[in-house]
Amino acid sequence: MPYSFYLGDMQLPIAPSKLQLKINSNNRTATLINEGEINIIKLPGLTDISFEVLLPNMKYPFATYVDGFHKADYYLNILERLKTSLEPFQFIVTRTAPNGDYLFDTNIKVTLEDYTITEDADKYGQDVGVSIKLKQYKDYCTKVVSMRTTTTVNSKTTKVATVEQNRGSNKVISKTHIVKNGETLWSICQIELGDGSKYSKIAKLNSISNPNLIKVGQVIKLG
Structure with a gap:
């Protein structure tokens, strides 16, 4: 295999x-x-x-x-x-x-x-x-609790807690597509990117010299 x-x-x-x-x-x-x-x-x-x-x-x-x-x-x-x-x-x-x-x-x-x-x-x-x-x-992600003091019209003070979430890394990992039977680079771009004409750009991104020669199981980077 x-x-x-x-x-x-x-x-x-x-x-x-x-x-x-x-x-x-x-x-x-x-x-x-x-x-x-x-x-x-x-x-x-x-x-x-x-x-x-x-x-x-x-x-x-x-x-x-x-x-x-x-x-x-x-x-x-x-x-x-x-x-x-x-x-x-x-x-x-x-x-x-x-x-x-x-x-x-x-x-x-x-x-x-x-x-x-x-x-x-x-x-x-x-x-x-x-x-x-x-x-x-x-x-x-982690949660951070912030406390703040407020004063009402009758001079009473209250404490208000605010919970904020600190997200993890915003780094985006490149989207990929694994070639299945019967797929072409054009059809992959049409389905994944909504534009089949981007096949030449994706071929260049993946160092594919001939866009017609992709194989089943190959991982295609889409951006």
């Missing part, structure tokens, strides 16, 4: 052979007198994602180079930026059957928790291996 892995705008040149998603539990066990243990059901916790990826230092025929061949340091620099930017990004995995039919995808907003770079001549040769751990990210 062919895979395509995306970390933000970066597509990994060689898709990892194994992906693990752990949906964590927030359930709590309590003990009642004369009743024994009970399980208090809570909403699930954040998902942990882990995988290992090979970053090549030479051009392989089985690898995918969307915007041309780059050595391992190119991808390592992007990983460093994802870690130090203090911003979440989109993690996308698309899956297609051997005959090219679209199966399903994973599309989660995440943060880069940690990654380990390994150079092992026996295992990787001149290439570089990286173990990556991601964690699901959910937008949130």
Whole structure:
């Protein structure tokens, strides 16, 4: 089953052979007198994602180079930026059957928790291996209570509380579309952007030299 892995705008040149998603539990066990243990059901916790990826230092025929061949340091620099930017990004995995039919995808907003770079001549040769751990990210906000004093016509004073919400980051993550069977770049632009004639602009944004050659499972950036 062919895979395509995306970390933000970066597509990994060689898709990892194994992906693990752990949906964590927030359930709590309590003990009642004369009743024994009970399980208090809570909403699930954040998902942990882990995988290992090979970053090549030479051009392989089985690898995918969307915007041309780059050595391992190119991808390592992007990983460093994802870690130090203090911003979440989109993690996308698309899956297609051997005959090219679209199966399903994973599309989660995440943060880069940690990654380990390994150079092992026996295992990787001149290439570089990286173990990556991601964690699901959910937008949130905090509430601030402000107090103010007011005076009425009969000289009585009262205190009024105002609750304000501080929203999280307003940074907008680029909208994407995963190509399905039978779609063209024109039809995608018509549905997603309301204007099929924008296909040439979107092709340029995605470094697509021939707008007629898009494949099932490909992630198209729309802005």
